[in-house]
Amino acid sequence: MTHCxxxxxxxxxxxxxxxxxxxxxxxxxxxxxxxxxxxxxALAPEIEEDWGE
Amino acid sequence: MSDLIRLAILTSRIxxxxxxxxxxxxxxxxxxxxxxxxxxxxxLSRPDERWRAYDAVLCRSxxxxxxxxxxxxxxxxxxxxxxxxxxxxMCNDKLLTTxxxxxxxxPTPRTLLAFDPQVTIQGIEMLGYPVVLKxxxxxxxxxxxxxxxxDAAEAVLxxxxxxxxxxxHVHYVQEHIAxxxxxxxxxxxxxxxxxAIYRTSEHWVTNTARGAIATHCPITPELDDLCIRAAxxxxxxxxxxxxxxxxxxxxxxxxxxxxxxxxxxxxPTGVNIPDEMLDYILAGVREEAVR
Numbered sequence: 124m125t126h127c128x129x130x131x132x133x134x135x136x137x138x139x140x141x142x143x144x145x146x147x148x149x150x151x152x153x154x155x156x157x158x159x160x161x162x163x164x165a166l167a168p169e170i171e172e173d174w175g176e
Numbered sequence: 177m178s179d180l181i182r183l184a185i186l187t188s189r190i191x192x193x194x195x196x197x198x199x200x201x202x203x204x205x206x207x208x209x210x211x212x213x214x215x216x217x218x219x220l221s222r223p224d225e226r227w228r229a230y231d232a233v234l235c236r237s238x239x240x241x242x243x244x245x246x247x248x249x250x251x252x253x254x255x256x257x258x259x260x261x262x263x264x265x266m267c268n269d270k271l272l273t274t275x276x277x278x279x280x281x282x283p284t285p286r287t288l289l290a291f292d293p294q295v296t297i298q299g300i301e302m303l304g305y306p307v308v309l310k311x312x313x314x315x316x317x318x319x320x321x322x323x324x325x326x327d328a329a330e331a332v333l334x335x336x337x338x339x340x341x342x343x344x345h346v347h348y349v350q351e352h353i354a355x356x357x358x359x360x361x362x363x364x365x366x367x368x369x370x371x372a373i374y375r376t377s378e379h380w381v382t383n384t385a386r387g388a389i390a391t392h393c394p395i396t397p398e399l400d401d402l403c404i405r406a407a408x409x410x411x412x413x414x415x416x417x418x419x420x421x422x423x424x425x426x427x428x429x430x431x432x433x434x435x436x437x438x439x440x441x442x443x444p445t446g447v448n449i450p451d452e453m454l455d456y457i458l459a460g461v462r463e464e465a466v467r
Binding site for chain 2: 140143144155167171175176
């Protein structure tokens, strides 16, 4: 269990990988999984101009 | 032999595609590491020995500039990479892609390049409205502009000149193709077109990242031949070829992607794209091992 860094909603980090992006169920903020132990989330970075395929 | 092979996947973030590749690697019990490009510190004169532990590195960085830089560094210290730096550099740059397609005689939309806004407008009016303005680098349909008239041309060019970085001061102008509310994305792995989808949208931009719907597209001999030749034109590898259907001229190759997304293409085609990618990489590793 951890908290959304934007709205502090409780979020369960389960079956996720470091580097995955999830959405906060309360505020819909885009969150990046930084660590699994302890579970740590951060606001995901904004899309950069060079991102893509 | 699979237990002897060790791979690395270079990532910026873990998308559906990376998870599918990881699942495929686990099913085959292939040893692998996930390497976050943000954590890398590359000493160019003293390459980290850990890279030599990998038989191959698959670049899946979402950042095209980071991914390409790492590919250059790894190649220079003898690590086998997918796709190669040269192929990735060509596909990341629309100008280089277009030139490669033209050199290979592959049909592609007519394209002009200009630097001065007034000269660019002359070029646009030579092609005739509408035209499409694109940044040389960019993906997911970002910053594409369909220019329907001179007012729009002047406005977009002023925005590019004023708000854009120097890269946006190189104006890549493409004729607009009256495609049938869809384009084709074909996946080429090595010397095979493994599957293709139609990307259908009411919007003129038909990227699935922008909401286009993916459906199965049959691979005709003509499409297969065109896509394989297009892949070869940029150096080959694991590539997604974007093809437009021109009502008069038929297929035109529009762009080629070197770090393709494929999450929406597995279900409609029934082709296990990550497995095909791994088959190709493992074959390359084995080929290198017997040299």
